[in-house]
Amino acid sequence: MPTLSLRVNGKDQATDVDPNTPLLWVLRDSLGLVGTKFGCGMSLCGACTVLADGEPIRACSTPVSTMAGKNITTIEGLATSPTQLHPLQEAWIEHDVPQCGYCQAGQLMSASALLARTPQPTDADIDTAMAGNLCRCGTYQRIRAAIHSAAGKLAKRKA
Amino acid sequence: MNAHLSPAALADETLRELMREVELGGPALPVRAVKIDRRHFLKLTGMAGGGLTLGFFVGSDARAAGEKGAADFSPNAFLRISSKGSILIYNKGPEIGQGIKTAFPLIIAEELDALWTDVVVEQAPVNPVVYGRQSAGGSRSIPDSWDQLRKAGAVARSMLLSAAAASWKVPVEECSTRDSAVWHGKRKLTYGALAAKAAALPVPDAAKVKLKERSEYRLLGKWYTGVDNRKVVTGAPLFGIDQQLPGLKFAVYEKCPATGGKVRTANLDELKKLPGVRDAFVVEGNGKPTELMPGVAIVADSTWAAFEARKQLRVEWDESAASKDSWSALTKRAAELSKQAAGDTTTVSVGTVADALKGAAKTVEGFYTYPFVSHAPLEPQNCTAWNHDGIIEFWSPTQTADRALTTLAGALGMPVEKIKINQTRVGGGFGRRLMNDYACEAGAIAQRFAGPVKLMWTREQDMAHDFYRPGGFHSLTGGVDATGKLVAWRNHFISFTTDGKNPVSGGNMPGEEFPAQNVPNYLLSQTLLPLATPCGPWRAPRSCSVAWVIQSFLHELSAAAHRDHRDFLLEVMGEPRLLPGGLNTARAADVIKLVSEKAGWGRKLPAGHGMGLAFHFSHAGHFAEVAEVSVDADKRIKLHRMVVVGDIGPIVNMSGANNQCEGGVLDGFSTMLGLEITMENGRVEQSNFHQYPILRIADQPKVEVHFIQSDNPPTGVGEPALPPVAPAICNAIYAAIGHRVRTLPLTKEGFSAG
Numbered sequence: 001m002p003t004l005s006l007r008v009n010g011k012d013q014a015t016d017v018d019p020n021t022p023l024l025w026v027l028r029d030s031l032g033l034v035g036t037k038f039g040c041g042m043s044l045c046g047a048c049t050v051l052a053d054g055e056p057i058r059a060c061s062t063p064v065s066t067m068a069g070k071n072i073t074t075i076e077g078l079a080t081s082p083t084q085l086h087p088l089q090e091a092w093i094e095h096d097v098p099q100c101g102y103c104q105a106g107q108l109m110s111a112s113a114l115l116a117r118t119p120q121p122t123d124a125d126i127d128t129a130m131a132g133n134l135c136r137c138g139t140y141q142r143i144r145a146a147i148h149s150a151a152g153k154l155a156k157r158k159a
Numbered sequence: 160m161n162a163h164l165s166p167a168a169l170a171d172e173t174l175r176e177l178m179r180e181v182e183l184g185g186p187a188l189p190v191r192a193v194k195i196d197r198r199h200f201l202k203l204t205g206m207a208g209g210g211l212t213l214g215f216f217v218g219s220d221a222r223a224a225g226e227k228g229a230a231d232f233s234p235n236a237f238l239r240i241s242s243k244g245s246i247l248i249y250n251k252g253p254e255i256g257q258g259i260k261t262a263f264p265l266i267i268a269e270e271l272d273a274l275w276t277d278v279v280v281e282q283a284p285v286n287p288v289v290y291g292r293q294s295a296g297g298s299r300s301i302p303d304s305w306d307q308l309r310k311a312g313a314v315a316r317s318m319l320l321s322a323a324a325a326s327w328k329v330p331v332e333e334c335s336t337r338d339s340a341v342w343h344g345k346r347k348l349t350y351g352a353l354a355a356k357a358a359a360l361p362v363p364d365a366a367k368v369k370l371k372e373r374s375e376y377r378l379l380g381k382w383y384t385g386v387d388n389r390k391v392v393t394g395a396p397l398f399g400i401d402q403q404l405p406g407l408k409f410a411v412y413e414k415c416p417a418t419g420g421k422v423r424t425a426n427l428d429e430l431k432k433l434p435g436v437r438d439a440f441v442v443e444g445n446g447k448p449t450e451l452m453p454g455v456a457i458v459a460d461s462t463w464a465a466f467e468a469r470k471q472l473r474v475e476w477d478e479s480a481a482s483k484d485s486w487s488a489l490t491k492r493a494a495e496l497s498k499q500a501a502g503d504t505t506t507v508s509v510g511t512v513a514d515a516l517k518g519a520a521k522t523v524e525g526f527y528t529y530p531f532v533s534h535a536p537l538e539p540q541n542c543t544a545w546n547h548d549g550i551i552e553f554w555s556p557t558q559t560a561d562r563a564l565t566t567l568a569g570a571l572g573m574p575v576e577k578i579k580i581n582q583t584r585v586g587g588g589f590g591r592r593l594m595n596d597y598a599c600e601a602g603a604i605a606q607r608f609a610g611p612v613k614l615m616w617t618r619e620q621d622m623a624h625d626f627y628r629p630g631g632f633h634s635l636t637g638g639v640d641a642t643g644k645l646v647a648w649r650n651h652f653i654s655f656t657t658d659g660k661n662p663v664s665g666g667n668m669p670g671e672e673f674p675a676q677n678v679p680n681y682l683l684s685q686t687l688l689p690l691a692t693p694c695g696p697w698r699a700p701r702s703c704s705v706a707w708v709i710q711s712f713l714h715e716l717s718a719a720a721h722r723d724h725r726d727f728l729l730e731v732m733g734e735p736r737l738l739p740g741g742l743n744t745a746r747a748a749d750v751i752k753l754v755s756e757k758a759g760w761g762r763k764l765p766a767g768h769g770m771g772l773a774f775h776f777s778h779a780g781h782f783a784e785v786a787e788v789s790v791d792a793d794k795r796i797k798l799h800r801m802v803v804v805g806d807i808g809p810i811v812n813m814s815g816a817n818n819q820c821e822g823g824v825l826d827g828f829s830t831m832l833g834l835e836i837t838m839e840n841g842r843v844e845q846s847n848f849h850q851y852p853i854l855r856i857a858d859q860p861k862v863e864v865h866f867i868q869s870d871n872p873p874t875g876v877g878e879p880a881l882p883p884v885a886p887a888i889c890n891a892i893y894a895a896i897g898h899r900v901r902t903l904p905l906t907k908e909g910f911s912a913g
Contacts, residue, residue: 017461017463018434018435018463018464018467021461021463022463025461025462025463028462029409029461029462029463030461032403033394034394034396034400034401034403035393035394035395035396036394037398037400037537037538037586038400038462038539038615039537039538039539039618040618040847040848041466041617041618041847042618042847042848042849044847044848044849045537045848047537074394075392075393075394076393076394078393078394079393085389085392085393088392089389089392089393092388092391092392093384093388093389093392094384096382096383096384096385096388096814096815096818097388098256098385098387098388098391098392099256099257099258099818099819099822100255100256100536100537100538100584100585100586100587100588101256101385101387101388101391101397101398101584101586102398102536102537102538102586102587103537104391104392105391105392105394108392126856127856127857130855130856131855131856131857133855133856134537134848134853134855135537135856136535136536136537136587136589136826136853137256137587137822137825137826138821138822138823138824138825138826138829138854138859139818139821139822140825140855140856140859141821141859141861141862142818142821143856144856144859
């Protein structure tokens, strides 16, 4: 099988899988980055959301071959550094968002793409940007509050 | 095993036993099976290394310190205090999103008088002999473990006090504890400094240590964030699906889409030639859906290779004994039966309903229908199993780690001592993972395949092989007298049976179910239709469906009598008293009154808006909720606000308790609005979230939660906030547009989210 090179969280990675393999399983099974989750396999739940060149994509339905040359960011690469979490991650902890926590990596990745584009999102912006991410436990109220709170933190960091 | 029972009936048999245990808060099953000596115990608990040992929690002569004289202090299997002052607390229960990994250690830390910031939490090994109950179900975690955990903390605190008193040579009564230290006047000794000394002391009798009064709590009842939050938000490996082992292979397991089908032939030879496939074989199984149904296993080098191979799998199923269930046929039969005032058997009869209905000033009739639903936790079923060194070791996202030990041993034909289970975080339970079928499958594969294997279900398999919340039908007639007082209630309940005798799991109506004891004339009868689809406990089993019927119909009656529903509901509760089954009418009245106050019950609303009130008692929790909705001309419904008031005794973690109620509201709303499992020819027709549309963020209402905290023993909160949600919303719809919803999900009656 041909070797594919990927750039994940700023690191170049080589993998020799079937080019049709969804990015999700390359991340999880080949690269050991298990933070990105499998939920539906049909781009319906958003648990597998990662960023490709900053855009949120569903890794469960994205053939790895289409990712060559793109910068992929997973939940493991969301924090600025091991000591400084992304403001969204801080807000998620402070608002005690997670219940089971399984969807939250995907939620955070979608939210990070939103804030990168719209630093001060309205509720409607949040509804649109987060529409692809299911939370079976029903933590949406806290997700919304945490996104607003993270937007405030980001503004402060930039100030 | 009874050979005449269908697979679904065998599942029901097992689940009846499980539900009885859960409701009784019974002992963890494996106690009778696990025979271990002291050394084995130490090995099982995984704390034998480093010269450490630990005393038995039960028994007064055990010593805390190890034979080698450890510097750490581990008075019992729940906690260990290092000489450096860090306090390690083991969480014994499965974390399924209910927040137990934070709540349990808080209870121990409270009695220990520890600083919460000193506490580190780790998941305990699975060993019910040491830890007692290690499962999550029935909202029983807190009530069943409350005293045990408090004593675990208090015993350690008592030993630390004794150690400090001895150091200072002062009477122990003069010493006190706070902030991870013992104090005598202004001097203090930290728990870390006392650890070695305390470890040499005998463990006091847990029955004799003094526990705190609620007024003395320093930690409980405040807002704490989850102990694993940082790991969750950074994507650290936590869940069952995240397990990684050197040489790990990946498996799928295909069962007949109609429960009970067996493998006649499968194209195993073709499968074995596919890229990345290591093996493919048939597993006969034992015919129990809760354990091991027949199927085909495929083991591959990656999850994707296994999934791809599954697409090439061709199985000829023997469906001679498989389910032929048809939801459309069942609903048709139930509609016919609903015309009968009474069912095949009478569950309970109080007074004379027929006469009371004749004499009533007004009578109301209603036929209510709700569907089967699936648990659909976001983490699909999975389990990693590794057959090594004569044992099989599991990494399993289970709600019943204790029970899994004996289930696996039985299903795999192995002694329970040869089963080791590691508890992982669970990506959603909702009752689905009370069953350990996926672990049995992983175990069966591990018995055949050398090396560690992770079994992964697809979403489609998860939806096709659930233990569904059963649908049901209620044909109701009620009556009010001239003063508008409820005087008669007749319910012909139509449910399902898999064995011809007992209602399916979660499809029962006990005689004491509200309002049996609150109406002078009450008749509950039932008819059971044959079913071959496995059913099981779904968040607030029974209550999650019948509360909607009961609380909606109560509102039909109060509306017919032109009564204010709050007043009507309070009148039905009647005098303050404790009823058999646990409903306390005083606590019920208190939550009804407070929720009305918080919601602004009775205030004027814009046209098309309505408020609905509902109460339900379940899982020892008293909950009243008020929904505020608007409905437009196209029957688009918006749930603007839900006010929740609960009484579950004192709150352990305010954030966690709120989160469970917020989630319960969304789960209840999501399910009543658009979720439905249907089956035809024994096959479930829904396969993924496009056909099972769990609500998304735009539909999240504003949820406000209030608790009435009391000195009643604390009870669980994972379930009881859910049952009042659907009736509160339907009562609000009636208030808004005068339409009475009698069929769920709402989409069946033309409603949609808007």
